[in-house]
Amino acid sequence: MFLRLVADSFSRRPRHKLLTGAALALGMAVATAALSVSLDVGDRLAREFRSLGANLLVTPKADSLPLEIGGVDYRPVNSGAYLPESDLGKLKTIFWRNNIVGFSPALETPVDAWTKSSQTYSTPAVDAHTILIGTWASHSVSVPDGSTYVTGIEKTNPWWQVEGRWFNDDAKECVAGKTFAARSGAKIGSPLNLNGGGKHLSLFVTGILSGGGPEDDSIVAPLRLAQELSGKQGQYRRLYVSALTKPEDEFGKRDPSTLAPADYERWYCTPYISSIALQIKQVLPGADVRVIRRVAEGEGAILTRVRTLLWLVTFASLLAAALAVGASSAASVIQRRTEIGLMKALGAASSTVGFLLVAEQLLLALVGGGLGYSFGILLARLVGQKIFGVAPAFSFLVLAVIVGLAAIVTLLGSAIPLRRAARYEPAPILRGE
Amino acid sequence: MMPDRKMFWRILRRLLAANRGRLFVILLALGAGAAITAALLNLQVDARRRLTTEFRAFGANVVIAPSDSGTSAESPRFLNDSLFADLTEGMDSSNIPKAEFLYGVVDIARLPAATDQQPGASTKAILAGLEYSGSRPEQVLSPALVSVTRKAASGQILSCAVGPRAAAALQLHNGEILVLTSDSRELSCRASVLPSMGSEEDSQIFLDLRAAQTLLEQPGRISLIQLSVPGTPRQIQSCIDALRSLPGADVRPIRQFTEGEAKIYNRISGILSATVGLVLLLTALCVMAAMTNVAMERRNDVGLMKAIGGATRRVLRLFLAEAALLGLTGGILGAAIGILLSMWLGKAVFGVAARPRLIVYPVAVALTIIVAIAGAYPLRRLANIRPAAVFRGEA
Numbered sequence: 041m042f043l044r045l046v047a048d049s050f051s052r053r054p055r056h057k058l059l060t061g062a063a064l065a066l067g068m069a070v071a072t073a074a075l076s077v078s079l080d081v082g083d084r085l086a087r088e089f090r091s092l093g094a095n096l097l098v099t100p101k102a103d104s105l106p107l108e109i110g111g112v113d114y115r116p117v118n119s120g121a122y123l124p125e126s127d128l129g130k131l132k133t134i135f136w137r138n139n140i141v142g143f144s145p146a147l148e149t150p151v152d153a154w155t156k157s158s159q160t161y162s163t164p165a166v167d168a169h170t171i172l173i174g175t176w177a178s179h180s181v182s183v184p185d186g187s188t189y190v191t192g193i194e195k196t197n198p199w200w201q202v203e204g205r206w207f208n209d210d211a212k213e214c215v216a217g218k219t220f221a222a223r224s225g226a227k228i229g230s231p232l233n234l235n236g237g238g239k240h241l242s243l244f245v246t247g248i249l250s251g252g253g254p255e256d257d258s259i260v261a262p263l264r265l266a267q268e269l270s271g272k273q274g275q276y277r278r279l280y281v282s283a284l285t286k287p288e289d290e291f292g293k294r295d296p297s298t299l300a301p302a303d304y305e306r307w308y309c310t311p312y313i314s315s316i317a318l319q320i321k322q323v324l325p326g327a328d329v330r331v332i333r334r335v336a337e338g339e340g341a342i343l344t345r346v347r348t349l350l351w352l353v354t355f356a357s358l359l360a361a362a363l364a365v366g367a368s369s370a371a372s373v374i375q376r377r378t379e380i381g382l383m384k385a386l387g388a389a390s391s392t393v394g395f396l397l398v399a400e401q402l403l404l405a406l407v408g409g410g411l412g413y414s415f416g417i418l419l420a421r422l423v424g425q426k427i428f429g430v431a432p433a434f435s436f437l438v439l440a441v442i443v444g445l446a447a448i449v450t451l452l453g454s455a456i457p458l459r460r461a462a463r464y465e466p467a468p469i470l471r472g473e
Numbered sequence: 474m475m476p477d478r479k480m481f482w483r484i485l486r487r488l489l490a491a492n493r494g495r496l497f498v499i500l501l502a503l504g505a506g507a508a509i510t511a512a513l514l515n516l517q518v519d520a521r522r523r524l525t526t527e528f529r530a531f532g533a534n535v536v537i538a539p540s541d542s543g544t545s546a547e548s549p550r551f552l553n554d555s556l557f558a559d560l561t562e563g564m565d566s567s568n569i570p571k572a573e574f575l576y577g578v579v580d581i582a583r584l585p586a587a588t589d590q591q592p593g594a595s596t597k598a599i600l601a602g603l604e605y606s607g608s609r610p611e612q613v614l615s616p617a618l619v620s621v622t623r624k625a626a627s628g629q630i631l632s633c634a635v636g637p638r639a640a641a642a643l644q645l646h647n648g649e650i651l652v653l654t655s656d657s658r659e660l661s662c663r664a665s666v667l668p669s670m671g672s673e674e675d676s677q678i679f680l681d682l683r684a685a686q687t688l689l690e691q692p693g694r695i696s697l698i699q700l701s702v703p704g705t706p707r708q709i710q711s712c713i714d715a716l717r718s719l720p721g722a723d724v725r726p727i728r729q730f731t732e733g734e735a736k737i738y739n740r741i742s743g744i745l746s747a748t749v750g751l752v753l754l755l756t757a758l759c760v761m762a763a764m765t766n767v768a769m770e771r772r773n774d775v776g777l778m779k780a781i782g783g784a785t786r787r788v789l790r791l792f793l794a795e796a797a798l799l800g801l802t803g804g805i806l807g808a809a810i811g812i813l814l815s816m817w818l819g820k821a822v823f824g825v826a827a828r829p830r831l832i833v834y835p836v837a838v839a840l841t842i843i844v845a846i847a848g849a850y851p852l853r854r855l856a857n858i859r860p861a862a863v864f865r866g867e868a
Contacts, residue, residue: 066758070751081744088740092531092733097671105598105642108673109576199728252728332671334615338530345527346741349520349822353748356509360755363505367498427743 046400057404064408064446065415071361072416072442077423078354080432082347086284088428089339090141094196094280094332096317098123101328109254113148113277114171122147122275123327125263130323131281132183136311139284142195145276147174147266151236153259155225168224171258172214172236174266174276177206193260196280197251204228204247207262214261215247232259236269279327281320285313287340313340362445366453373397373457381469394458401450409446413439481791488774488795496799503803503841504810509752511811511837516818517745519827523819524738525704529612533572533699534730535713540723551575551694552722554682569712570607572614574697575682576600577655577689583643584650584661598639599677600653602685602695613701615674621665622679633662634679640666642676653678653688660688706735753840761848776863793849800845804838811837 050057099106100121107114123145131143151172176192183189192209193200207213216226226232226245234241249260267273286292291303292312299307308315313336317329376397383393421431489496539552554573582595603614603622611619621634633653635645645651651664662680669675686692702712709731716724771792778788812829819827 063758063761067755070755074748074751077744077747085737085740088737089733091736093729105596105639106673106676107578107597107599108676109599197729199732201728250728252725330669330671330675334530334532334670334672336671338528338532341530342524342527342737345822346524349516350744350748352818352822353513353516353745356513357748357752357755360506360509360752363502363755367502370498423747427740427747 042396042399045396046403049400050403061404061408061411064404064450065412067361067449068409068412068442068446069416069419071358071445072413072438073419073423074354074357075441076417076420076432076435076438077427078350079435079438080424081350082343084424084428084430084432085343085346087141089343090282090284091198092335092339093198094143094282095285095313095335095339096281096283096320097330097332098279098281098320098324098327099330100277101326103328114150116150120277121326122272122277123279123324125267125274125276127324128279129181129183129189131320132181132187132189133185134316134319134323135309136283136316136319139311139316141282141284142191143279143281144175144191144193144196145263146278146280147263147270147272147276148172148258149174149236149266149270151234151259151269153220153224153226153232153234155227155230155232168220170217170220170224171254172234172266172269173255173258173260174263174269175260176263177209179209179263196282200249200251200255202247202249204245207246207260209262209264211262212241212243212265213246214243214259214265215249216245217256217258217260218248218250219257220259221245221248234259234269237271239269239271241265241269281329283313283316284311285316285336285340286311287344288312288314288337358445362449362452366449370453370457373401373454377464377469380464381466384464385466385470397454397458398451401454402447405446405450406443409443412446413442416442481794484791485794485798488791489798499799500803500806503800503845504807506755506757506844507804507807507837507841508811508814510749510840511808511833512815512818513745513749513752513811514837515812515815515830515833516822516827517742517749518830518833519815519819520745520823521705521738521742523823523825523827524741525708527823528730528734528738529609529701529703531730531734532615533613533701534709534727534734535700535702535716535724536727537698537700537716537722537724539696540721551691551696552698554686554693554695556695556698556719556722568608568703570605570609570611570613570701572603572605572610572699573682573695574699575602575685575689575691575694576696577602577685577691579678579688580654581639581643581678582652582654583645584652594643595654596642598642599673600655600685600689601674601677601679602682602689603679604682607701612703613699615667615670617668617670618674618679621667631660631662631681631684633664635664635666636675636677636679637667637669638676639678640664651678653680655688656690658688658690660684706731706738753844757844757848761850772858772863775858776860779858780860780864793846796845796849797842800842801838803845804841807841808834808837 100123102121104115104120106120125145128143128145131137131140134140149172151170153168153170153172178190178192178194180188180190192206194206202215204215207215214232216224216232220226224232226248228245228247230245232243232245234243243259243261243265250256263276267275291307292310292314294307296304296307296314296318308318313331317331321327321329380393380397383396384390417434424430424432537552537556577600578597579600580595581598581600603618605614605619605622607613618634633651635651640646643651645664645666647664647666649664650661652659652661654660660680662684667674667679680688682695686694702709704712709726713724713726775788779785812834816826816829819825
């Protein structure tokens with residue numbers, strides 16, 4: 041009888057149920073979209089922040105004092121210490137290896153460069169003294185576990201724009217900085233002669249680099265060639281690492297050496313920039329890993345704020361969705377005063393009537409919430425695609441929260457009119473008062 | 474016409490007063506909608522501005538260097554230190570934090586504590602003469618560097634800030650005397666060791682610009698100016714364009730930050746716009762539900778009005794006027810609450826109360842009225858009511 045009543049109520053007034061259901065579905069769709077976008081947005085934004093480039097810098101520990109201005113080292117090649125290139129694969133074996141977005145080693149060496157092939161190596165006519173930066177454009181690193189990982193300067197310095205194309209790491213190619221190209225006359229597709237450390241090289245220019253820093257006045261070439269020119273085979277001087285991190289909170293700022301073992305474990309297994317730095321230090325012997333504070337802290341501060349902001353906004357839209365759905369389910373109960381009066385007049389207890397209405401509402405919540413969820417996922421995909429170019433990942437949490445929310449909200453919305461309905465005297469209602 | 478209008482308002486008053494409970498519910502729905510909309514709109518406008526300030530945590534975003542500079546240490550080129558004043562003539566540059574640098578290579582050594590000891594080992598290092606201005610220099614320099622040079626400025630003896638790597642190379646400690654030598658000129662200063670910043674500053678020595686100019690024998694010259702230009706990506710670009718006018722100087726954005734910032738800024742403001750849109754949709758839904766409720770209850774009233782000769786259009790106009798009035802009241806109350814709410818939210822998120830934007834208030838009220846009228850759409854069904862059917866008690 042109970043089920044029949046419920047079924048009857050749906051079949052007799054399909055339009056009403058449709059309207060309430062639609063309101064519910066729409067409200068839940070919006071809630072779903074807001075929730076799944078903001079669940080996803082933290083990771084997305086963290087990834088966006090990697091467009092700021094490296095946040096960790098690795099240098100040899102036993103180094104002499106670098107003479108750096110604007111990120112270029114002006115020390116002579118034979119002073120200072122170097123690190124072995126062969127160790128770099130180990131970076132992808134640390135605990136947070138998947139958080140390492142990219143890394144690129146750098147080795148600088150001073151060179152004389154000229155473009156005309158007729159000039160001899162010994163007397164370059166054009167005074168184009170510059171720095172050759174050896175690095176990886178897109179290099180396959182073999183990781184000790186047998187796999188390979190492709191990384192390079194494009195990952196760590198994504199703001200470096202190349203007109204033409206990047207050099208091939210195995211070829212005798214290079215890209216010329218914008219300013220350097222203008223003063224030396226280097227062009228895409230023409231050869232560039234280099235003389236450095238008593239060795240000569242002729243490279244093919246594949247692109248013009250514009251980065252907005254001192255690299256605009258230098259030549260960027262494969263690391264192997266810089267090693268050859270400087271006589272430092274298999275070595276590099278600096279390594280830039282770009283890692284996805286969690287903003288440092290109070291716990292993350294504590295000195296790891298003062299932590300209790302359990303806390304240390306937690307610190308080590310959280311992707312704080314400092315714990316990633318420590319893990320890199322452990323796999324690269326003789327290296328000093330420093331956090332590029334400006335990038336890391338600026339990123340942390342902004343990320344924390346944006347996350348808080350988005351959670352507040354999500355909460356506001358959940359609240360609005362709850363209000364909307366609650367109001368519409370309240371409306372649907374009020375409409376059925378006469379029906380309730382009749383049921384009571386026929387001898388139904390208040391609890392039976394309440395139970396019936398609650399069952400109807402829950403059924404509606406389940407169907408409307410489910411529909412709203414699938415619609416909301418589509419909406420979230422649309423929004424995610426538009427803002428980040430990537431749809432948010434599927435999350436069971438959202439489904440659970442949405443269905444739960446739909447049920448709670450419809451029940452709460454019906455609770456007040458239901459309580460009133462329980463107090464209805466059948467007679468006046470049936471009289472139409 | 475006159476008594477007609479009087480009657481109109483009288484009916485309206487009665488309609489509103491008839492069911493105070495329901496009136497309250499609708500007002501609450503509209504008010505809550507307006508509050509959330511106003512709060513989010515205000516927060517959105519404010520967050521965009523606040524974000525551009527937050528981005529300044531990354532430090533300088535524009536550098537002015539000598540044009541076609543080979544910044545190589547052997548053949549440095551210089552700018553005149555009066556350049557910036559010339560550049561910004563006629564521009565409001567007072568709120569742009571700026572730092573001027575003069576770079577040079579010097580020999581550094583630690584002064585022995587006792588006079589009979591041998592002077593410590595010397596090494597080559599980059600000396601950076603530094604001068605900054607603007608109300609918030611920490612937006613262009615590392616905060617640690619600013620606080621060290623500030624504190625040092627009050628001391629008697631000339632002081633210098635030493636990067637941690639440079640200090641480690643000399644085993645120099647805070648408060649010890651450092652001797653700087655360039656050619657045959659010598660200068661000693663009291664060293665304060667900086668915390669690690671992970672950048673090239675870690676191996677540099679910072680000294681007052683005037684003292685550095687004397688030591689390096691480059692009076693009136695600087696190598697580099699760093700600026701931290703505030704504003705949206707577009708404002709930064711227009712500032713760069715304005716600065717480009719002077720010959721001999723090359724003004725360029727630090728692409729790492731300007732581009733990254735522009736990207737992130739667009740993403741975040743995209744998200745905020747999307748959420749405001751969603752919340753508006755929800756508010757409309759909320760009001761629509763409340764209005765459906767009203768329509769149901771009003772069947773008898775409408776039937777009666779029609780029975781005694783009320784034209785459908787006039788009846789409808791009556792209900793629309795009611796909806797608009799409700800929207801106005803709900804909007805005015807709700808938006809005021811919403812703006813207060815956004816100030817509190819701004820405080821919670823950015824640590825600074827969001828500045829209330831006057832434009833947000835009328836926009837939020839207008840949106841609420843539109844939503845209330847659009848939400849009255851279910852009332853359209855009232856036009857189809859047949860008075861006789863209502864009086865017979867048919868559903």
